[in-house]
Amino acid sequence: MRIVVCVKEVLDPDAVNNYAVAGRLEIGADGKTLTQTAIPRLMNGYDEQAIEAALRLRDAGADFTLCVLSVGTDPDKLLKHAAALGAEELVSIQVDPSTLDPQATAKLLATQIEASGGAEVVFCGRQASDDDQGVVPVLIAEHLSMSVVTVAREIHIEDEALKITRATPEGDEVVRAACPAVVTITNELGEPRYPTASAKIKARRVKPTVVTPADLSLSADEIAPKVLLKQQFVPEVQGNCEFLEGDAAQVAGQLLEKLRAEGTLQ
Amino acid sequence: MSEQPIVVCSFGETRDGLPAGAEEVLHIGRGLAQTSGAPLLWVVLGPLPERAAETAGLFGVQSLHQIDDEKLKMNSSDAQVAALVAYGKAQVPKALLVHQTLEARSVAPRVAAQLGGAVVMNGISVSPIGENFEITASAYGGDTRAVYEVGPGPVLAFIPNAAIPEPTSADPVAAEPFTVDLSAVQERIEVIEPACFDGPRLDDAEIIVSGGRGLGSQDNYSLIEQLAEALGGIAGASRPLVDDGWVDSSHQVGLTGRITRPNLYVAIGISGASQHMAGCSAAKTIVAVNRDPEAAIFQHARFGIVGDALEIVPELIRAASAG
Numbered sequence: 087m088r089i090v091v092c093v094k095e096v097l098d099p100d101a102v103n104n105y106a107v108a109g110r111l112e113i114g115a116d117g118k119t120l121t122q123t124a125i126p127r128l129m130n131g132y133d134e135q136a137i138e139a140a141l142r143l144r145d146a147g148a149d150f151t152l153c154v155l156s157v158g159t160d161p162d163k164l165l166k167h168a169a170a171l172g173a174e175e176l177v178s179i180q181v182d183p184s185t186l187d188p189q190a191t192a193k194l195l196a197t198q199i200e201a202s203g204g205a206e207v208v209f210c211g212r213q214a215s216d217d218d219q220g221v222v223p224v225l226i227a228e229h230l231s232m233s234v235v236t237v238a239r240e241i242h243i244e245d246e247a248l249k250i251t252r253a254t255p256e257g258d259e260v261v262r263a264a265c266p267a268v269v270t271i272t273n274e275l276g277e278p279r280y281p282t283a284s285a286k287i288k289a290r291r292v293k294p295t296v297v298t299p300a301d302l303s304l305s306a307d308e309i310a311p312k313v314l315l316k317q318q319f320v321p322e323v324q325g326n327c328e329f330l331e332g333d334a335a336q337v338a339g340q341l342l343e344k345l346r347a348e349g350t351l352q
Numbered sequence: 353m354s355e356q357p358i359v360v361c362s363f364g365e366t367r368d369g370l371p372a373g374a375e376e377v378l379h380i381g382r383g384l385a386q387t388s389g390a391p392l393l394w395v396v397l398g399p400l401p402e403r404a405a406e407t408a409g410l411f412g413v414q415s416l417h418q419i420d421d422e423k424l425k426m427n428s429s430d431a432q433v434a435a436l437v438a439y440g441k442a443q444v445p446k447a448l449l450v451h452q453t454l455e456a457r458s459v460a461p462r463v464a465a466q467l468g469g470a471v472v473m474n475g476i477s478v479s480p481i482g483e484n485f486e487i488t489a490s491a492y493g494g495d496t497r498a499v500y501e502v503g504p505g506p507v508l509a510f511i512p513n514a515a516i517p518e519p520t521s522a523d524p525v526a527a528e529p530f531t532v533d534l535s536a537v538q539e540r541i542e543v544i545e546p547a548c549f550d551g552p553r554l555d556d557a558e559i560i561v562s563g564g565r566g567l568g569s570q571d572n573y574s575l576i577e578q579l580a581e582a583l584g585g586i587a588g589a590s591r592p593l594v595d596d597g598w599v600d601s602s603h604q605v606g607l608t609g610r611i612t613r614p615n616l617y618v619a620i621g622i623s624g625a626s627q628h629m630a631g632c633s634a635a636k637t638i639v640a641v642n643r644d645p646e647a648a649i650f651q652h653a654r655f656g657i658v659g660d661a662l663e664i665v666p667e668l669i670r671a672a673s674a675g
């Protein structure tokens with residue numbers, strides 16, 4: 087069995103948020119990209135949990151090759167982390183991500199998966215914390231004619247099928263999906279593990295396989311974006327907070343009074 | 353109808369007897385139909401909601417179509433995709449608009465792929481530029497807005513982020529059946545245990561009291577439930593509380609939880625991260641209780657109380673119960 091996990095490098099969302107809260111989030115001269123060079127780049131959190139999902143299947147005794155794929159120009163840090171966690175195959179699809187859209191990215195990933203022998207299961211994070219689109223996993227499934235199960239928090243292999251608990255807004259739902267399938271992972275899966283120090287040292291020597299669109303016989307047309315980013319801006323928050331002063335009982339009383347006076351509360 | 357329409361599609365989740373977010377997306381659809389000089393169609397998959405005809409009239413819908421089929425039950429995404437693709441091929445829409453539910457997140461990209469159009473999620477607004485469209489979407493959990501240009505025939509998913517104006521009254525539009533042959537569709541995902549949430553839903557709530565990590569421990573979450581009850585609302589939470597298992601995921605407010613639009617949102621011990629605010633910034637009034645006067649939540653709040661939640665909330669419960 088082969089399990090593929092797709093991972094993306096993003097700007098640390100907490101750092102982006104801290105800049106935003108401090109009113110210091112800025113867009114560069116191109117009008118599109120965030121300028122903060124101080125913001126660390128790291129693996130999308132949900133993608134880390136997607137690797138974790140695969141590792142938990144391995145812990146439970148499943149026998150498979152774990153392949154981790156990333157599209158980008160500098161995925162070494164991500165892929166070495168994956169290697170240290172136990173991925174046997176590492177593939178870097180070398181394309182400047184700013185020239186792609188989710189559909190092109192999905193096309194590259196799906197073509198690579200197919201060309202390298204397919205997969206019984208493809209795990210992806212539910213969405214990337216930069217563009218929040220969450221479209222790539224669904225389109226990988228579409229390209230490979232696989233079914234897609236989103237927001238998984240728990241996965242078991244039973245009779246060669248997947249039994250998946252989904253964390254939906256209505257509570258947990260349990261579904262069965264035949265393999266092959268694409269499964270997206272949500273935060274409810276829980277903390278991803280860290281690699282051991284010795285595994286990290288060993289992983290330093292690992293060289294990912296490098297693949298270009300030409301290697302995948304994809305023409306520029308086939309990976310031309312349909313969604314073009316024209317501009318990015320930081321929305322304004324109005325901020326007209328009225329702070330209530332006094333001891334706990336006083337502020338509580340004032341608040342209720344004001345909300346009733348405004349008609350917010352009866 | 354010769355003119356290519358703007359199509360709003362509703363399916364799955366319902367709220368207040370209408371598909372979730374239907375009114376918000378119809379409002380956006382009406383605007384787009386007007387600016388691009390196109391008729392507005394509304395297609396509903398599955399049983400027709402009670403107020404559909406009336407709602408269609410209010411939002412200037414030319415034709416209301418219903419695709420009903422045994423196979424279009426909840427969790428039937430293969431059938432939903434097949435129905436929308438068939439409908440899209442018949443109507444050749446200028447653009448297809450949906451409300452972004454969890455289901456829509458997996459249906460919309462597939463429909464776009466099969467119809468050959470672009471797909472954009474997290475939309476806030478859209479306008480035509482020639483045959484193309486410019487869509488403003490939330491990114492970085494709400495810290496930024498991305499403006500994308502897409503070609504003709506895209507599938508666009510929207511998240512409500514502001515209250516919509518009250519539509520003016522108009523004559524109802526009677527629903528016409530639209531038949532799609534779904535006999536060949538075989539669902540690939542089998543539901544073994546459906547999600548069974550039967551309490552009041554955050555989406556519908558007029559008053560929400562949410563707790564965050566500032567509560568310190570799971571036991572203190574009962575204060576949130578008590579305050580919610582005293583105010584006649586329901587209890588929500590930030591993501592860390594869900595991650596740590598204090599409450600289940602149906603309580604999570606935010607980008608990857610519920611997107612709410614109550615009259616009153618009370619945030620207790622919540623820092624106000626953009627991903628949380630994405631689920632409550634459409635609230636009419638936000639009240640924040642936080643120990644840190646610099647907390648981001650105060651940038652969004654109408655009323656703020658700086659202090660320890662464990663001291664303030666019991667007093668709020670007392671004051672609310674006294675009312």
Ligand SMILES: Cc1cc2nc3c(=O)[nH]c(=O)nc-3n(C[C@H](O)[C@H](O)[C@H](O)COP(=O)(O)OP(=O)(O)OC[C@H]3O[C@@H](n4cnc5c(N)ncnc54)[C@H](O)[C@@H]3O)c2cc1C
Pocket residue numbers: 099100131214215493563564565566567568589590591592593604605606607608609610620621622623624625626627628631641642643644647659660661662
């Ligand atoms: C892709 C992505 C999606 C996400 N989706 C969501 C989502 O849907 N919903 C969501 O909520 N988050 C989401 N998050 C997480 C989000 O970024 C924040 O980490 C989270 O909202 C923080 O929760 P919090 O405010 O409870 O905790 P913290 O950020 O830890 O804030 C705790 C607050 O409590 C205050 N406090 C501490 N002690 C007290 C006290 N005794 N009394 C009063 N106040 C006190 C502190 O001053 C602080 O402001 C997402 C993150 C990412 C990257």
